[in-house]
Structures are given as C-alpha cells and as structure tokens.
Amino acid sequence: MKLLFEQCPSQSPQVLPPCDIPQQEVIPLPAQLGRKNPPRLPQMSESEVARHYTALAQQVFGVGSGFYPLGSCTMKYNPKINEQVAALPGFTGIHPLQPEETMQGCLEVLALAEQYLCEITGMDAMSFQPAAGAHGEYTGLLLIRAYHLARGDHKRTNIIVPDSAHGTNPASAVMAGFQVINVASGPDGCVDLEKLQAVCDENTAGLMLTNPNTLGLFEKDMTAIAEIVHEAGGLVYYDGANLNPIMGVIRPGDMGFDVIHLNLHKTFSTPHGGGGPGSGPVGCKEFLAPFLPVPYPVSREGSLVLDGERPQSVGKVRSFYGNFLVVVKTLCYLLRLGAQGIPEAAKHAVLNANYLKQGVAKDYDVAIDMPCMHEFVLGLGDLKKETGVSAMDVAKAMLDHGMHPPTMYFPLIVPEALMFEPTETETKETLDEAIRVLAEIRKTASENPEVLHGAPHHTAVRRPDEVQAARHPVLRYRWED
Amino acid sequence: MSGYLPATDVERDEMLAALGLSNLDALYGHIPDTVKRVERLSIPEGASELEVRRKMEAIAAKNTVFPTVFRGAGAYKHYIPAMVGAVTSREEFVTAYTPYQAEISQGILQSIFEYQTMICELTGMDVSNASVYDGASAAAEAASMCRERKRQTVLVSAAAHPDTIRVITTYTEAAGAKVVMIPHKDGITDLAALEPLLDEESACVYIQSPNFFGQIEDWEEAARLAHGQKAKLIAGCNPFALMLYRSPRECGADIAVGEGQPLGMPLSFGGPYLGFMACTDAMTRKLPGRIVGQTTDLDGKRCFVLTLQAREQHIRREKASSNVCSNQAHCALTASVYLATMGEQGMTEVARQCRTKAHYAAEKISALPGFELAHQGEFFHEFVTGCPIPAGELNARLADKGILGGLPLEGNRLLWCVTEMNTKEEIDALISLLREVAK
Missing domain, CATH: 3.40.640.10 (Type I PLP-dependent aspartate aminotransferase-like (Major domain))
Incomplete structure (x- = not known):
C-alpha cells in the first residue's frame, strides 16, 4: 500500500472561500518571524484521499469485522x-x-x-x-x-x-x-x-x-x-x-x-x-x-x-x-440498558466466558481451572513442550479463521498465556465456531506444527519483523530528495 | 429490555445446561453472598432506542450552540471538511482496539505512521509518538521526559494556557519535582527574568507560542538560554501557526507539543481532543506512549508495527517512561484525514485567513474607545483588549445576538479569537455591537 506521501500529487479540493478581507486591509507577517522550511504535506484530490482511507479501512479488523475475544479489553458491541x-x-x-x-x-x-x-x-x-x-x-x-x-x-x-x-x-x-x-x-x-x-x-x-x-x-x-x-x-x-x-x-x-x-x-x-x-x-x-x-x-x-x-x-x-x-x-x-439490563449484561458476559472455557478446555490447559468470570486464561506451556507450538502460533493461526486472537502472554504469571474475553454480545453460534476452530488448531499442532509456525497464511502481511523495527527504527516517512 | 444481548432464552438455557447450571445467578455461586448486591439498582429502567434518542436530544437542547464564535482559549472552532467525518466514522476505524495484531491492523498502523510523519513535518522535529490525551497532558509528559536525577526543576511560562500550567504542575509535583513560573511582561514571557531562574537543576523550560494571550514568543532566545544551562526547551504549538511562523526545530526546541483539536475535531465541550508530541532523535527513547515503526514481514513486504515497546508500561511496568496505554488514536486519524484533505495549500490558507481576519478584527475593535489592545507584539489569531463595561454584561448583549464573545480575563479584559469561520460580515457586525457600548 502506498503511503499518502507516495501518491502522485493531484489537485487539492477547494474547501474554503477566498479570504473576504480586502487586500489593502491585510497586515503582512513580519518576515523575520516567518517559517523558513515549510512542512511537506500531501497534495491530493478529494477522490484520492477517499480511496486512500477506504483502502486503509479495509485493512483494519474491528468489532464489526468478527469475533474479538481480546482479554481484559472487553471488546463488546459498540451501539450505533x-x-x-x-x-x-x-x-x-x-x-x-x-x-x-x-x-x-x-x-x-x-x-x-x-x-x-x-x-x-x-x-x-x-x-x-x-x-x-x-x-x-x-x-x-x-x-x-x-x-x-x-x-x-x-x-x-x-x-x-x-x-x-x-x-x-x-x-x-x-x-x-x-x-x-x-x-x-x-x-x-x-x-x-x-x-x-x-x-x-x-x-x-x-x-x-x-x-x-x-x-x-x-x-x-x-x-x-x-x-x-x-x-x-x-x-x-x-x-x-x-x-x-x-x-x-x-x-x-x-x-x-x-x-x-x-x-x-x-x-x-x-x-x-x-x-x-x-x-x-x-x-x-x-x-x-x-x-x-x-x-x-x-x-x-x-x-x-x-x-x-x-x-x-x-x-x-x-x-x-x-x-x-x-x-x-x-x-x-x-x-x-437500565437497572435490569446492566446486571443482565454482566451475567451474560460470565455465561459466555464459562461456556467458551468449557468448550476449549477439552483441547487446552486452563491456567487455573475454576469457575471464571468474564475471561479465562489458557496456559500453553505443556503444548509448547510437546509440539513446539507456542501461544503466538495459536493466536496467529486464529487470524486465518477470521478471528481476532486473544490477549497473548498476559498475565505474566502464566507461561504461554492466552487470555480470552468473549463478552456478552457474542452469539452461541460464534462461540461454538471459536471452539471448533481452536480444536482444529490443536489438532494441527500435533499433526503438522510447521503450518502453525508459519501462520497466518492468508492475511495482508505475515508476522512483521518486530526486532528489525526496534533495532533500526524507521518512525516516519522520508522523501528521497 | 434486552439491551444488546443476542442470546435467546433457549440458547441461554442450552448454555447453562452445558455448564450444569440452572440459572444465571448460579454463575456467581462461588462468591460470598456478603458482597453481592440484592436490591435493584437505583437507576432508570432500560428504554428503547427511540426513547433514549429523545431523552438525549432533550438534554442536548439545554445547551446553547452559538452560531458565531469569537472565543478560543485552547478550544478552536474551524471548518471540518465532509471527508473527515466520512472517513473517521467507518466502523473498522471506530471499533478496533490498539493495533497489537499487526497482521490485521495495517490500516491503523499505516495511518499512525502517516500521522507521525505529518506531525514531524509540522513541527520540524525528528520523531513523533502516536498521540497522548490532549495538549496539556502532552506538555506535562514532555516535562517528565526532561527530568533527570539532578535536574528536577521545570520552568513554565506564566503566559501558557492556565490548564496546561495546572496539568504540568500536577504531574511534576506528584513526581517530587518542582515547578517554577517564569513571569510574563507585556503579554509575552519575560525572558530577562528566565535567565536568573535557570541553573544546573533546571530540567526544561516550557513556552507556548502563540501563548494564551495569542502573542508570538521568542522560542529561539528561550532555547539559547535553556541550552546555556543544559536544560531542554519544550515548545507548545498551535498547528496552524506552525504553517506561518518559525518552527520549534528552526528555533532549537528539543520537544514540540500541542493541542491537535484544531485539526478536524469539533469543540465538543473540551474533548475528545488530541495531544501531539514530537522530539529530536536524541530523545526518542524517552517519548511516552505508542510509536509505530516501519519494518518488513515474512515475505519481505513493507509493513508497520508498534515499536520501541521497551519504553512502555506493559513491558517495563514500574520502570516505564510513562503509564500511557490508550491514547487518542481515533483523534490522530481525524487529524491525519484533515491534513491529507487540506494539503499544504489548504493548511496555509486556513492559517493565513485566521491571521488576516484576526488582525482585521483587532484593528477595528481596538480603534473603539475602551477596547484598546492590551499587548503590542505579533499575534496569530487571538488578542486581548480592554472592555469599557463589565465583560459579563458585554457578553450577555452579544449572546442575545447569537455571538459567543471574547473570554473574560482578569482586569475586565477580553481574549478574542478569530478564525476562518468568521466572515467579514460577522466581524463588522460584532464591531457595530461593540461600538454601541464604546463610550
């Protein structure tokens, strides 16, 4: 995807009317106070700006895009x-x-x-x-x-x-x-x-x-x-x-x-x-x-x-x-929601979490297997020892199934942690599908772990090199000239 | 009222049965009854969407929206092109979380990278973060970046926005450091008074330009003085003034911060707004909050990720450079769309019109008896005048005509703001109204 700054310059829209103060009344800015190097900002037509951001939006996964069980973040539906x-x-x-x-x-x-x-x-x-x-x-x-x-x-x-x-x-x-x-x-x-x-x-x-x-x-x-x-x-x-x-x-x-x-x-x-x-x-x-x-x-x-x-x-x-x-x-x-709807929502959040936990506990270890509230944590330490498949691998494999992964490697007290919070606004159907997907990933972990190490396979980009990003920081665009 | 719960009673019962439970309350069975609430919440019953809409409209109707605004003081009314709302209201941008999963967040990550680039261009600085809460907290975080073990004094211009001064003071004093005020004289920071205040314990100097009174400050001299004692200069900026006046970088500032609200965000009773922060390369690893960097993926494709996270609270915990987690990402997107739509020419045009109209208004207003200009220096789009009658009384008269007049300041003076939104006709009408009281 091109950056704003890599687009061919096009005609900017005229947003403002011309200044209505007569020229003879304009008081010029003292030259010594004026900026020497003007900022370089994009110069694009309205249609190109619209396309640019539509393309960016298409590369964003929101709550509206699919299941988003990001633990401790409570990614519930955001009412219109x-x-x-x-x-x-x-x-x-x-x-x-x-x-x-x-x-x-x-x-x-x-x-x-x-x-x-x-x-x-x-x-x-x-x-x-x-x-x-x-x-x-x-x-x-x-x-x-x-x-x-x-x-x-x-x-x-x-x-x-x-x-x-x-x-x-x-x-x-x-x-x-x-x-x-x-x-x-x-x-x-x-x-x-x-x-x-x-x-x-x-x-x-x-x-x-x-x-x-x-x-x-x-x-x-x-x-x-x-x-x-x-x-x-x-x-x-x-x-x-x-x-x-x-x-x-x-x-x-x-x-x-x-x-x-x-x-x-x-x-x-x-x-x-x-x-x-x-x-x-x-x-x-x-x-x-x-x-x-x-x-x-x-x-x-x-x-x-x-x-x-x-x-x-x-x-x-x-x-x-x-x-x-x-x-x-x-x-x-x-x-x-009101007096009744607020506790009702809370209870359904707990119901969904416990239902999902029970469903995935067949295939994964729950860190502390007790009745949970709105979220639960899987500890994939043993899975990693057995198969080499890490919490990261499982999370990235979920991306290929159109689901946002859970929170990874948190809390710090659980090795290979995955923290799921489904929230109350997910349907049973969605939870059943997540359980099915996680079971399938678990099966792949035993049979063909290499596939998971290379996941995701179907996203726009795959496992960005974070080490390179931190070692050689490129934090802004620089023009060649 | 079902609120937003999708589960039917049948599904709910199926799920409870799968868990071996008979009702929802059983989910809390392991929690001691002593902490559980039994009585009903004392808040209204739930309501339908239409009822809520009516109720909220009725509340909004208790506010007065002034058709004409001549007030700024940290919150500015500018035109917001249609593109801004159209793009930023896209559900993906609205409902996504912080882009931890880079594979499915390239849109947000790239938009932040573009935002960082544009903030660097505006300020002339090397590195920008992905935003903080507002201009005031940006200034306070910048001061924290400068403090070192033996440098625990933060010097703050008394001509800065009062809220900014208060937030810097809260942050600095809580951390056990000291704030020293630099007095102002003739509407600008008294740099002659700054020199003796600086010593080997000074961490930084904060100077806002245009300052609270609208006046342009001498950042260059302030930087020279600060650097003479190895202290840093933090420049507080207005994004439109940056199009016209010498940039923080050109003046030798170490950190540039500001309130990004003018870049496409409505007044909204003070928020959400946008704190922008940029600094020199040398200070990169002290920047708080999220930063997006460029890298490549498994296939060698260019992409973007959250980076330099070793500074941050989720890795460093008590040793982090700041506690910032959620920032104002959606407001940064708003600013980016605004900047991309307006472009360099459009931005310059807004800035010129603000200055031209403000100077036109100032000339005319200050020609009226009792409304003399309080300060003589260069100003951008705000200025202070006297007021021949009690300021509250004047503003009440203006309010009758749908005009939000200048902000009353101490000494019965008024702080006026004029932007591209104010037509010449409006300005002339204001002057006619002021003439009636100018005796």
Whole structure:
C-alpha cells in the first residue's frame, strides 16, 4: 500500500472561500518571524484521499469485522445510537468555556453519568477528567496521596501491586510519586493473604487490585484483603478494567474499595477507536471527594455549575473536563440498558466466558481451572513442550479463521498465556465456531506444527519483523530528495 | 429490555445446561453472598432506542450552540471538511482496539505512521509518538521526559494556557519535582527574568507560542538560554501557526507539543481532543506512549508495527517512561484525514485567513474607545483588549445576538479569537455591537 506521501500529487479540493478581507486591509507577517522550511504535506484530490482511507479501512479488523475475544479489553458491541447521539450539534458545538447557563445540557450529562455510575459501583462521587484507564489510575492514586498528606501522614510511600496486575498499575504508581511493592499471587491465582499481610505496614499508602483479577477469577478473600489494608492504614484502589462481569451484581464500594477508575471504553460500550479516545473516570467514597480534580460539577440553586474552588483538590490532570463525548455515549448505554439490563449484561458476559472455557478446555490447559468470570486464561506451556507450538502460533493461526486472537502472554504469571474475553454480545453460534476452530488448531499442532509456525497464511502481511523495527527504527516517512 | 444481548432464552438455557447450571445467578455461586448486591439498582429502567434518542436530544437542547464564535482559549472552532467525518466514522476505524495484531491492523498502523510523519513535518522535529490525551497532558509528559536525577526543576511560562500550567504542575509535583513560573511582561514571557531562574537543576523550560494571550514568543532566545544551562526547551504549538511562523526545530526546541483539536475535531465541550508530541532523535527513547515503526514481514513486504515497546508500561511496568496505554488514536486519524484533505495549500490558507481576519478584527475593535489592545507584539489569531463595561454584561448583549464573545480575563479584559469561520460580515457586525457600548 502506498503511503499518502507516495501518491502522485493531484489537485487539492477547494474547501474554503477566498479570504473576504480586502487586500489593502491585510497586515503582512513580519518576515523575520516567518517559517523558513515549510512542512511537506500531501497534495491530493478529494477522490484520492477517499480511496486512500477506504483502502486503509479495509485493512483494519474491528468489532464489526468478527469475533474479538481480546482479554481484559472487553471488546463488546459498540451501539450505533451512541455514535449518533454524540454527534448531535448540541454536544459537538459547545465551547468548553461558554457561560455556565449555556452549557446546562453538558453538565447534566456529567451529573447523570456520575449518579448512575456511582450507583453501579457503590461510590459517592466521580470525576470524568481522566482521559483513559491509566489516566484514571494515576488520578486515583493522586487522591490516595493527597488523603494521607492531608492527615499529616508523610510516611505512606508504598503502593502494593499484585504480580498479576496490568502494567499500567505499577507505572501509574511511580508517576504518582509512590514506590511499588510487588506481591506474588498464590497458587490459586488470587492474592495470598499472608504475603499481603507481610508487606502491609505504616508505609502502606494503598493496594491496587483488579477484581475479578486478570486470570478472570473473583478474589475469594476480598473482604479479608480490604481489612488487612485498611487495618494498616492504607486505602484500597479498584482497577475497573474488569468491571464488566460484576456491574450491577457486585459493587466495588460494597467490597471495601475506597477509590476506583472505570474504563468507559470497555465496560460501558464506547468504542476503542484503534487505541482511544477512552475515558477513565475516577470514583471515590465521600471522604475522598474533596480531593477530586477541579473543576467539579455541582448543583447550586437549581442549576449546575463548575466548582473550581476546592482547596484540597489534586488539581487538574487534563484540560477542561475530559473526553466529554465518550461520557455522552456511556450515558446513552446506561439509559438503554437500565437497572435490569446492566446486571443482565454482566451475567451474560460470565455465561459466555464459562461456556467458551468449557468448550476449549477439552483441547487446552486452563491456567487455573475454576469457575471464571468474564475471561479465562489458557496456559500453553505443556503444548509448547510437546509440539513446539507456542501461544503466538495459536493466536496467529486464529487470524486465518477470521478471528481476532486473544490477549497473548498476559498475565505474566502464566507461561504461554492466552487470555480470552468473549463478552456478552457474542452469539452461541460464534462461540461454538471459536471452539471448533481452536480444536482444529490443536489438532494441527500435533499433526503438522510447521503450518502453525508459519501462520497466518492468508492475511495482508505475515508476522512483521518486530526486532528489525526496534533495532533500526524507521518512525516516519522520508522523501528521497 | 434486552439491551444488546443476542442470546435467546433457549440458547441461554442450552448454555447453562452445558455448564450444569440452572440459572444465571448460579454463575456467581462461588462468591460470598456478603458482597453481592440484592436490591435493584437505583437507576432508570432500560428504554428503547427511540426513547433514549429523545431523552438525549432533550438534554442536548439545554445547551446553547452559538452560531458565531469569537472565543478560543485552547478550544478552536474551524471548518471540518465532509471527508473527515466520512472517513473517521467507518466502523473498522471506530471499533478496533490498539493495533497489537499487526497482521490485521495495517490500516491503523499505516495511518499512525502517516500521522507521525505529518506531525514531524509540522513541527520540524525528528520523531513523533502516536498521540497522548490532549495538549496539556502532552506538555506535562514532555516535562517528565526532561527530568533527570539532578535536574528536577521545570520552568513554565506564566503566559501558557492556565490548564496546561495546572496539568504540568500536577504531574511534576506528584513526581517530587518542582515547578517554577517564569513571569510574563507585556503579554509575552519575560525572558530577562528566565535567565536568573535557570541553573544546573533546571530540567526544561516550557513556552507556548502563540501563548494564551495569542502573542508570538521568542522560542529561539528561550532555547539559547535553556541550552546555556543544559536544560531542554519544550515548545507548545498551535498547528496552524506552525504553517506561518518559525518552527520549534528552526528555533532549537528539543520537544514540540500541542493541542491537535484544531485539526478536524469539533469543540465538543473540551474533548475528545488530541495531544501531539514530537522530539529530536536524541530523545526518542524517552517519548511516552505508542510509536509505530516501519519494518518488513515474512515475505519481505513493507509493513508497520508498534515499536520501541521497551519504553512502555506493559513491558517495563514500574520502570516505564510513562503509564500511557490508550491514547487518542481515533483523534490522530481525524487529524491525519484533515491534513491529507487540506494539503499544504489548504493548511496555509486556513492559517493565513485566521491571521488576516484576526488582525482585521483587532484593528477595528481596538480603534473603539475602551477596547484598546492590551499587548503590542505579533499575534496569530487571538488578542486581548480592554472592555469599557463589565465583560459579563458585554457578553450577555452579544449572546442575545447569537455571538459567543471574547473570554473574560482578569482586569475586565477580553481574549478574542478569530478564525476562518468568521466572515467579514460577522466581524463588522460584532464591531457595530461593540461600538454601541464604546463610550
């Protein structure tokens, strides 16, 4: 495929009318301030631009293209109505610094989304300023820090992170000025209470926990975990990446969590856009609310206003109020599903995962074979020893069957891991087909492993050389002249 | 309400039976009842698509869409060609995940590679990442790139956007480093005041140009001063101003960042927007977030992959250069389609029209008594004037005519913005309205 810059120059469309300011009124730009080397940008006709991007779109696999069981990413169907509503001029045409009385609709979106999501999570307040999950983690950790400091407790420098956690957790903790204490999971894949107890002390600021965890298992000792951390004076942080299987069924706020972030682009059906924009709102219990980012929308005398005067706030983590249109889409989803539909969706996510797990467990080893929640992890260590076929090989072979592979090599505690999350919006037929395909791949692994080492065979490109990409980075196009 | 569940009752029961379960709640049987919620969620019942559409339209109707906008301050109203929405609303682009599986993601990967190239061209820098959340977080991440063990002071121009200053402060102070403000004088950063603030602990200097007041800054002198103490210069940019004014690279900047919203994204109450970041080759491995690189596949065919991942959180965990995971990929695609459609000529034309119209408006407005220009330096498409009556009162009068007036600043001044969207007729009408109060 040609790059934009390799296309023959063609006539650009005339998008703007000529400038309507009379020439004699034009004030020229002082020459010494002018740019010497103008940027080289494409020069293409409208029809060529359209073709270029159509060709690119044809080389993208989205949720609309087929089964997408990418673990921990919750690739559920992204409803079309969400997109249409978020494109209403009454939302897209609003300047973030308009007078408050002219933005009441936008503030109502934030207020309703906050109210409903707090009810679903058992939290008391929520800010939509964080733009993605990791950004939400970071903001939540800033709340924890501010809370301890406000109490004059300066010793709390440690954040405890289980070794099964997403990589963003330790990275966010360091950015928020903490030291990371990694704690190994028990043989059952869950938090090991003794090991947790051993690292909790007067330096503990908090624990970051994903529940269900990244093995798709519900932390069985949840209540005890929260007690241990609270006993030591720390707070408990909920990584909302895996909220989908428990939304409306179990609330983080009822399990002892003090602060959470959500991934609206996972649990609440907003699309991933090829890697964002997401939205990572941070929710908290009442006692942490004074620390939320500013401005924070509040109701005053019958109208909504943006409260910027919150002396204990952690400040701002992003300009304005976050990825607002993503919140619009979330509100649409919440209104569609409602009180009954939310837990119903969660339960079906768990049903689909367990059904798929049972189907593939005939041919592959499940890392921890327990009833799972929304996802499960296969460990292909033995398969690799027996046949030489790796998790990568199996994943790439799925591409030839028109399926997006599961998350590979994560969590790190399972060798040759493949993490499947089918979500609730897949049909039984799709799951049965995935089970059939995986059985076929397993058979090929025994009979003809070479075929799998060379997979995929039918995609536009095959196993790009990542080592070369990193050793000799080519990160932009360069013209020959 | 079934929401978006495809399973029929029969299928659901078949699946439950296959698992040896009698109902959905049994799926949670191993979880202690103490944490399970029994009462119904206290949120509205689900609703049909049409009902939800009506409800959301009613909420949107509570907002006022101003037909004429003379306000910017970090969020700019520009024309968005039809091509942008048509391309970016394609389901593949909308619903894909981060392109981990390169074989079936070449479209997204190539579009990011093209985006990186165009950001490098705009800024004149060597390397761009695949985007971060917005201009403010881009500036904060850039400051983090510059901090070293013994260089823990970040110098920030007080003439930068207030939100950018606040986000840089949040990020920097959380990491245990220090922010020192460089004062402004006559609407631009006071570089004479910068010199004594620089020392061997200075990590970087952040200067936005055009700055919050619309004025063009002297990046070159700032770079000279910063480099004199081995500190870096971070240039905060506006993508259209880059078409006309000296680029960060021409001025010696080490990192260029900015808010990409003007490149095809609507105002949208502040987001989603786009943080762009580009730097010199020397700083490549400190760049946060995703980066796409070119390589070849098994058949020797050119292709693209996410690369230099050894910087990133999923590999390095607590040693990562940043925690960024999801960024603003779809907004980067939007910017790319916008740039490809407008082309170099179109981009230059938008930039020229913005500047020409803003200068025309500034001349006329500042000729009115009480609306004198606050600053005398070169500006791009924003400028500050006085206001002879309370700014809120003036804006209320303008709002009655469907005009969103300049942003009120301290000292009863107004920050105006004029873009290619504002016709001469609109500008002249604004001036007539201002003349009524100018006494």
